[in-house]
Amino acid sequence: MIDIEKKAKAYALKNAISYNGKAVVGKVISALFNEGLKKEDIGKYSKKIAEIVNEVNSLSLEEQKKLFEELKSEVSKRKVREGLPELPNVPKTGIITRFAPSASGPLHIGHTIPACLAFLYVKKYGGKFYVRIEDTNPENSYPDSYQLIKEDSEWLFEKTAEIVIQSDRMEIYYDYAEKLIEKNAAYVCSCTPDEFRECVSKKTECKCRNISVEENLERWKKMFNAFREGEAVLRFKTPERFGGMGHKNPAMRDFPLARINEKEHPRTGNKYRVWPLMNFAVAVDDIEMKMTHVIRGKDHRDNAERQKMIYAALGLEEKFPWTSFLGRIHFKDLELSTTKFREGINSGIYSGWDDPKLPTLASLRKRGYKPSAFWKLAERIGLSEADKLIEKKEYFLLLDSFNK
């Protein structure tokens, strides 16, 4: 049984202290609703509460403060979140998550928030943290990236991450591709990009969509030896229960899973010519590595949806990791493009990846930033889905305040 009068006095004192010694009846009643006061009881208490408020208001501020000290425990604490928000569905054994940079260059400030959040959650709950280098596009993968990402990760995550490289896992992707074809969940499409784009916009099935499983397995083999670059692609067959080619979101209609690229790869040379595309490689790896939670940029929302359909096609829908989508940081006055950085280094504008003018981790490390500065910044931002628009100066002011 709660003591309404005692609570009323405590809240009246609190309110009075905050506002020059004068409490307001309405505010006190409002607070009491949260302490169990029932609407139907207002009539019963309103007169009494008004008396209490008057009594409190007649006291001096000093007396109010003194009295409030005694009754302080009656007032509930305002709830505020400290540290990282809790994640749902955390297994007793901890979480398995990853940070997945592409092999286009080293890490820079644009990577730090999602990367540190994944790292911090593994630190918080225990489990497993992977850094997965995504290098299934030979044209956008550079030999120096692997060492740079390794050094950056060891520094930022204090050597707690296991590094995995997608180009080491090609046979696994091939296995899954066959599995999908056998389940009639994927097909080899020989339409031109233009032809297929038209099918997407008109919600029509292309001429390759209903080829038999047997023939698709043949065509898949031909991707390794007969088809040339650009002549065929492995497509996901968007299941009818999701709408098929009529899926309401055009981005979900029979998206590609793998393609032929005959360019030399920095690690595997010319060994492979059929490369998985991002959504396929990610889905396979997440399944194989048993990801439980994924923290990624909001720009991957549709990709996550596609990956979920791949899980579903394999009968693993319920295994799909819990996913958080982070708002993107847009710098008003800073371009984060490893391609541009690379060009600048090649043309001599920058002395190297750690040039003080570059927003790379290598550069910031050299300038004296500590990993914990990035952790604290990431913790502050949390799992916010709001897009951020910030100036370079403001960003570094914040980062500096965490670097003390």
Added chain:
RNA sequence: GCCCCGUUAGUUCAGAGGCCAAGAAUACAGCCCUUUCGAGGCUGUGACCCGGGUUCGAAUCCCGGACGGGGCGCCA
């Protein structure tokens, strides 16, 4: 054209119907501390995108709009 997501001080976050006449951090202004620098302490300024609805009560729930961001690649 179609599909998503977001919107709280200058900036970044807290807030999941009453403890919010909105709380931090940072920035800014002032004061104090310090031989100086670094750092620290105190005070102050400052925000719920707009319009409807639900409710005794809305920053919070619902609908509409505006604005910002992303996706519809044989990129990631």
